[in-house]
Amino acid sequence: MIKKHLDRVLGRPPENCLPVLAVHRCAKGHCRSKPVTEMAVRSGGVISCLTNPDHPRTARLAALGLLPGVQIKLTQNYPAYVLRIGYAEIALDEELAGLIRVLS
Numbered sequence: 001m002i003k004k005h006l007d008r009v010l011g012r013p014p015e016n017c018l019p020v021l022a023v024h025r026c027a028k029g030h031c032r033s034k035p036v037t038e039m040a041v042r043s044g045g046v047i048s049c050l051t052n053p054d055h056p057r058t059a060r061l062a063a064l065g066l067l068p069g070v071q072i073k074l075t076q077n078y079p080a081y082v083l084r085i086g087y088a089e090i091a092l093d094e095e096l097a098g099l100i101r102v103l104s
Helices: 002-010 058-063
Strands: 044-050 071-076 081-085 088-092 100-103
Touching: none
Parallel strands: none
Antiparallel strands: 044 071, 044 100, 071 081, 081 088
């Protein structure tokens, strides 16, 4: 119990799941999440999953801190998608932004 609490506080993934969650139910229509590319400007949400964790550029998202459970806000969608995470802003191209699914 204490270990689970510490893992959650420190942001470690649970032992029984992958560090980057894949979309399994989204393809079947059981998920309410939507890609960042479909979000309205100045709207926010929590990252629910990454659509393709095996994609070579997904590791870049993880390195930037864009992982499931992180709260984001879309501040711009043209010419690049700009996401605010806390006090940081990250600019992504459309392909990379499309890998991120968000729950509003």
